[in-house]
Amino acid sequence: MSSSLTSPLHPASSSSPALARRGLMLVLSSPSGAGKTTLSRRLLAEDEQITMSVSVTTRAPRSGEVEGKDYFFADIPTFEKMRDGGELLEHATVFGNYYGTPRGAVEAALSGGRDVLFDIDWQGTQQLSESASQDLVKVFILPPSAEDLEKRLRTRAQDSDEVVRARMAKASDEISHYFEYDYIIVNHEVEDSLDKLKAILHAERQKRERVTGLSRFVKQLREAL
Ligand code: 5GP
Numbered sequence: 001m002s003s004s005l006t007s008p009l010h011p012a013s014s015s016s017p018a019l020a021r022r023g024l025m026l027v028l029s030s031p032s033g034a035g036k037t038t039l040s041r042r043l044l045a046e047d048e049q050i051t052m053s054v055s056v057t058t059r060a061p062r063s064g065e066v067e068g069k070d071y072f073f074a075d076i077p078t079f080e081k082m083r084d085g086g087e088l089l090e091h092a093t094v095f096g097n098y099y100g101t102p103r104g105a106v107e108a109a110l111s112g113g114r115d116v117l118f119d120i121d122w123q124g125t126q127q128l129s130e131s132a133s134q135d136l137v138k139v140f141i142l143p144p145s146a147e148d149l150e151k152r153l154r155t156r157a158q159d160s161d162e163v164v165r166a167r168m169a170k171a172s173d174e175i176s177h178y179f180e181y182d183y184i185i186v187n188h189e190v191e192d193s194l195d196k197l198k199a200i201l202h203a204e205r206q207k208r209e210r211v212t213g214l215s216r217f218v219k220q221l222r223e224a225l
Helices: 036-046 076-084 103-111 122-135 146-156 161-175 190-205 214-223
Strands: 006-010 019-022 025-029 050-052 088-094 097-102 115-119 136-142 183-186
Touching (some): 025 036, 025 122, 036 115, 076 097, 088 103, 088 122, 097 103, 103 115, 115 122, 122 136, 146 161, 183 190
Parallel strands (some): 025 136, 136 183
């Protein structure tokens, strides 16, 4: 999947071969309520090189969620057909509902030289690590405290008490996977966390391994010296 994932770093000229870079896959995981959705939206709004992977899920839409923007909402047979037909890059069951990443849109974005942002859990991240590890940048968002997490879940007020309790209980499990990630952001304050996320993305885009055409570029540079 990674060979054609390029975007120009600068235009080719007659004197220097083109440099380009492969698109990267930025994964954001966290327990529900840690602020990941807000961070994702802000990043997408402020960085035009990155596009969101819209997941398919069998859970019911929350109020305000838009089909095709927040999720593709599907019934169980439709999801199972997609999964069994190999249409999902990864999939997992979270809180008794199916979630998965449609393969086509991600591959199209990456081959168009765009980076892709994933809001997926640790199970999906592990699957992507197996299939696309060199393109993956994994960021885990932690809440500053248990009280803060509960407050955010209750303020969101879109889930029943029972679901909030289940999400709190699940948070500890989710957090236990923090060590599988490359970067950790403790989300005290959204602006600060967003700055950190942008810094990570900025640095990862400059990684030598992501730049294609580099050896030819350097060879030509050295020959001219
Ligand atoms: P929510 O129902 O709150 O939108 O999401 C619940 C959890 O499912 C979140 O941790 C979210 O990151 C995760 N999730 C959403 N979409 C996907 C997906 O496509 N794959 C996986 N593995 N997890 C997902």
